[in-house]
Structures are given as structure tokens and as C-alpha cells.
Amino acid sequence: MKEPPDTADVIVIGGGGSGLAAAAEAAGLGRSVILLEKNPQLGGSTGQSVGSVSASNTPHQHKLGIKDSPDEHFEDLGLFAGAMAPRDNLALRHILVEEATDTFKWLLSNGVVFMGPALEPPHRHPRMHNVVPGSKSYPYHLGRLCSRRGVDIRFSTQARSFIVENERVVGVVAVDENGTERHFRANRGIVLTSGDYSGGREMKARFASDLAATSDAVNVTNTGDGHAMALAIGASVVNGDLVHGPILRFVPPSRPSLISRIPPFTWVAKAATFAMEHAPQALVRPILMSFITTVLGPDPGLFKAGGILVNEKGQRFTNERENPACDLVSQPNGVGYIVLDSALARQFTAWPNFVSTAPNVAYAYLPDYKHNRRDIYHEASDAARLAERLKMDPQQLAASLQSGGPDGTGLTKAPFIALGPVKSYIVLTEGGVKVTERHEVVGAGDKPLVGLFAAGSAGQGGLLLYGHGHHLAWAFVSGRRAGRYAALTRPI
Numbered sequence: 001m002k003e004p005p006d007t008a009d010v011i012v013i014g015g016g017g018s019g020l021a022a023a024a025e026a027a028g029l030g031r032s033v034i035l036l037e038k039n040p041q042l043g044g045s046t047g048q049s050v051g052s053v054s055a056s057n058t059p060h061q062h063k064l065g066i067k068d069s070p071d072e073h074f075e076d077l078g079l080f081a082g083a084m085a086p087r088d089n090l091a092l093r094h095i096l097v098e099e100a101t102d103t104f105k106w107l108l109s110n111g112v113v114f115m116g117p118a119l120e121p122p123h124r125h126p127r128m129h130n131v132v133p134g135s136k137s138y139p140y141h142l143g144r145l146c147s148r149r150g151v152d153i154r155f156s157t158q159a160r161s162f163i164v165e166n167e168r169v170v171g172v173v174a175v176d177e178n179g180t181e182r183h184f185r186a187n188r189g190i191v192l193t194s195g196d197y198s199g200g201r202e203m204k205a206r207f208a209s210d211l212a213a214t215s216d217a218v219n220v221t222n223t224g225d226g227h228a229m230a231l232a233i234g235a236s237v238v239n240g241d242l243v244h245g246p247i248l249r250f251v252p253p254s255r256p257s258l259i260s261r262i263p264p265f266t267w268v269a270k271a272a273t274f275a276m277e278h279a280p281q282a283l284v285r286p287i288l289m290s291f292i293t294t295v296l297g298p299d300p301g302l303f304k305a306g307g308i309l310v311n312e313k314g315q316r317f318t319n320e321r322e323n324p325a326c327d328l329v330s331q332p333n334g335v336g337y338i339v340l341d342s343a344l345a346r347q348f349t350a351w352p353n354f355v356s357t358a359p360n361v362a363y364a365y366l367p368d369y370k371h372n373r374r375d376i377y378h379e380a381s382d383a384a385r386l387a388e389r390l391k392m393d394p395q396q397l398a399a400s401l402q403s404g405g406p407d408g409t410g411l412t413k414a415p416f417i418a419l420g421p422v423k424s425y426i427v428l429t430e431g432g433v434k435v436t437e438r439h440e441v442v443g444a445g446d447k448p449l450v451g452l453f454a455a456g457s458a459g460q461g462g463l464l465l466y467g468h469g470h471h472l473a474w475a476f477v478s479g480r481r482a483g484r485y486a487a488l489t490r491p492i
């Protein structure tokens with residue numbers, strides 16, 4: 001069989017939200033595009049996220065009579081940064097808020113369905129739109145768009161370094177699924193959309209901290225390859241020390257539920273949206289919970305109420321009300337369980353005491369976990385049986401229950417419930433390579449590296465994206481823009 005060519009007008013590195021947006025735009029301008037993805041499937045952190053997108057002036061806001069504008073969005077986004085504000089990249093923030101509206105409509109036009117918007121102060125208006133049925137919708141719909149436009153997607157192909165000739169970045173050295181080195185050449189431009197370095201221990205140690213480096217990542221395959229490749233040719237990383245975590249998260253389901261394996265067709269999403277708005281909650285909650293593929297975080301309210309955190313031996317090791325996530329990192333296998341007695345458990349069945357927030361169901365309570373996350377819900381009639389079930393030392397667990405949380409109130413009322421494993425995760429890292437307003441990667445002497453663009457987390461360029469829904473908005477906005485600029489670069 002004839003080998004596919006390794007030359008295209010545009011080469012995109014990474015098939016998450018920003019990479020798919022870049023590839024689709026470049027191909028939409030009639031350019032040939034090769035997209036390299038190191039994993040055997042598309043998605044990256046985009047497909048593992050909660051999926052919220054914040055934007056102003058959207059059809060969803062109009063439907064609710066909300067009058068909003070990019071200027072107000074710009075001001076409110078700045079309020080999230082607090083003391084970090086001087087480190088923000090205001091030019092990129094302008095681009096984000098100005099273009100989020102159009103990009104949101106572009107997602108809708110390509111079959112992505114959203115609920116909302118929801119209010120998240122200090123936003124003055126509801127702006128957070130939640131994807132339905134889940135964040136797998138992004139790689140699904142944008143992957144289809146890329147296929148329709150003829151993007152040549154090479155799975156299991158990991159970019160390793162750039163080829164630079166005559167002061168222009170002209171290609172990418174990659175390793176394919178057989179371990180063979182391949183040289184991909186771009187006639188016009190290369191777009192770096194390789195995500196963050198949340199899963200890269202070396203990068204986290206270099207830019208953030210040893211604690212971040214030893215903490216697991218939600219997305220273990222985002223190891224900062226693209227950052228390293230760009231650094232090697234003179235680029236720099238901005239805000240590399242800013243990481244989101246370590247924070248406590250329940251481990252993801254070991255096997256995806258049957259429901260979560262249904263492709264996120266637009267009609268499925270619309271049916272789910274209709275059900276959420278009209279069907280009894282008791283009926284739709286289990287279905288919506290089954291669609292959730294992202295990792296869910298236990299609410300600190302569990303510890304405020306008196307729940308305790310024990311390690312896999314059954315031992316308490318931290319003040320749960322301070323920073324348990326940091327202390328969990330150094331426990332055996334980094335694994336913990338949150339333990340409640342029946343008196344506490346009764347409280348966590350209804351508002352305002354929730355176990356976690358959860359996409360589309362808003363708040364998940366103990367019964368939601370009992371019915372839909374049986375892998376992490378453990379109940380036993382006494383401490384010894386709970387210890388047996390979790391392979392803990394029964395005496396250690398009994399002692400932990402007796403001593404109780406930081407205020408010394410023991411957990412005495414059987415049955416006992418443990419939620420876990422829970423681990424400390426780095427959810428994302430904020431450091432991206434320095435870019436211009438055209439998303440060109442800036443090299444030595446502050447000069448753009450001709451032919452190389454970056455978007456999404458890899459091309460975050462010092463932009464602060466606090467609050468929910470801004471990371472994905474940036475991935476799609478910057479990806480589309482970088483794809484266009486690469487496509488419009490003069491050919492070699």
C-alpha cells in the first residue's frame with residue numbers, strides 16, 4: 001500500500017480542543033492539514049474536562065433576556081485574578097472575550113449542545129454554559145468536522161522536535177505507532193496544541209514545585225512535550241509556576257459506564273437537555289450521573305461536618321480542614337478514603353450538604369454515589385467489616401473513627417461509609433509558551449519564530465484563565481485563530 005504523504009500546508013500537533021479547532025479552520029480555508037496525536041484517540045484534557053465554556057452575548061443568554069457584552073466579560077474575568085492580576089496578558093484576554101461569542105456559536109453550529117448559562121460570581125451575568133451530555137462531545141463533533149474537511153489524522157504519533165531551516169520552522173520530527181521516526185513538513189505553518197504539562201513530572205519540577213511534580217495528574221499523557229520542543233528552539237514559558245492542584249478528586253471509574261459509551265450525538269444531547277428540564281429528577285439523575293466521565297472532587301463540607309480522611313491503612317494523617325490534598329501526596333500509594341458514620345451520612349443526602357458538584361446534575365449527594373459510583377462507595381455495618389472490605393488494618397481504622405476529625409468528635413454510629421479511593425491530582429498547569437497576538441511563538445530576542453504558532457494550554461502565553469469555562473473557551477478561540485494564521489502564512 002502507498003504510504004500517505006508526510007507533507008501538508010499545515011501541521012497541527014495535538015488533537016484536543018485547540019488542535020481540532022486549528023485543524024478544522026485551516027482545512028476550511030482549503031489547506032491540506034496533517035494532525036499528529038500521540039494517543040490512539042482524540043480528546044486530551046478537553047475530553048476529560050467538566051466541559052463548561054464561558055462566553056458573553058450568546059443565544060442562550062438572549063433566550064433568558066440577559067444583556068451582556070465582551071467589555072463586561074473582560075472586566076469580570078479580571079476580578080477572578082485577584083493579587084495575580086499584574087501577571088495577566090491583557091491583549092490575549094481581549095482576544096478571548098471578543099471572540100468567545102463567535103466561537104460558542106461555531107460550536108453550536110457543529111452539533112455541540114449546551115445548557116445554561118449559570119451564574120458564577122464575580123461574573124455579573126450568568127455566562128457559564130455546560131456541555132451536554134459531556135465533554136466527549138468536543139472531540140466527537142470537532143473530530144467529525146475535521147474528517148469532513150479532509151484532515152489527515154495520524155494517531156499514536158508523538159511529535160518530538162522541530163525542524164528549522166533558514167530561520168523558519170518547517171517541520172516536525174515524530175515517532176509513529178511502530179516506533180519509526182517520521183519527518184513531517186509544513187508548506188505554510190505548524191500549530192502547537194499539545195496541551196499542558198500537568199502529567200509531566202520534569203516540567204512540573206522545573207517550573208512549579210516538587211509537590212506538584214510528585215502529584216498525579218488527571219491527564220497523565222499531557223507531559224509538556226510541546227513546551228520542551230519549543231524551549232529547545234528559543235521559546236520561553238510564561239506563568240510556568242501556576243498549577244491547579246494538588247486537589248482531592250475521586251479516582252475516575254475503572255470502566256466507563258454503558259451509557260457513557262453512547263456517542264454524544266446531537267439528538268442524544270438534545271433529548272438529555274429536554275429530560276433535564278422536564279422529567280422528574282429521580283428519573284434523570286442516574287442517567288446524567290452515568291454520562292459523567294470527568295473526575296469529581298469531594299466537597300470540603302464533608303470534612304467541616306466531621307468526616308475524616310484516612311490512608312489506605314486506615315490511619316488519619318492530616319488536619320482535614322487545612323490542606324489534606326498536600327499531605328495525601330506522601331501517603332502510601334497517594335491513596336485515601338473519606339469516612340463518615342451514619343449520622344453524618346444522613347446530612348449528605350440533600351442541599352446544602354453535597355458530596356461534590358457534578359456536571360449537569362449540579363450537586364451530587366450520597367445516594368447519587370451509592371447508585372452510580374459503586375466502585376467508590378463502600379458501606380459496612382461496623383468498622384471491622386469496612387476495614388476488611390477496604391483491606392485496611394482494622395485496629396487503625398477503629399482508632400481513627402474513635403478519635404474523629406480535628407475537633408475530636410468520634411464517628412460512632414454504624415453503618416459506616418467510605419468514599420474512595422481519593423487521590424491528590426494536578427488538574428492543569430497554566431504555563432504556556434510566549435506568543436504574539438497572532439499566536440506566533442516568540443523566540444530568542446523576542447522575535448517570532450517564523451512558521452510556528454501555538455494555541456490552547458501550550459499557547460496560553462501568560463493569560464490568566466481563572467473561573468470556570470475560560471480554559472476551554474481559550475482552547476477553541478485560540479485554536480481557530482492559530483489555525484487560520486498558519487493557513488494564511490506565505491508558503492515556503
Ligand SMILES: Cc1cc2nc3c(=O)[nH]c(=O)nc-3n(C[C@H](O)[C@H](O)[C@H](O)COP(=O)(O)OP(=O)(O)OC[C@H]3O[C@@H](n4cnc5c(N)ncnc54)[C@H](O)[C@@H]3O)c2cc1C
Nearest residue numbers: 014016018038044045046050051052159195456457471472
Ligand atoms: C478534570 C478537568 C476538568 C476541567 N474542566 C474544565 C471546564 O469545565 N471548563 C474549562 O474551561 N476548562 C476545564 N478544564 C481545562 C481544559 O480542559 C483544558 O485547559 C483544555 O482542554 C486544554 O485544551 P488543549 O487543546 O490546549 O489541550 P488538550 O485538550 O489536553 O489537548 C492536547 C492534545 O495534544 C496531545 N499531545 C500532547 N503531546 C503530544 C505530542 N508530543 N505529539 C502529539 N500529540 C500530543 C495530547 O495527547 C492531547 O490530545 C478541565 C481540565 C480537567 C483536567
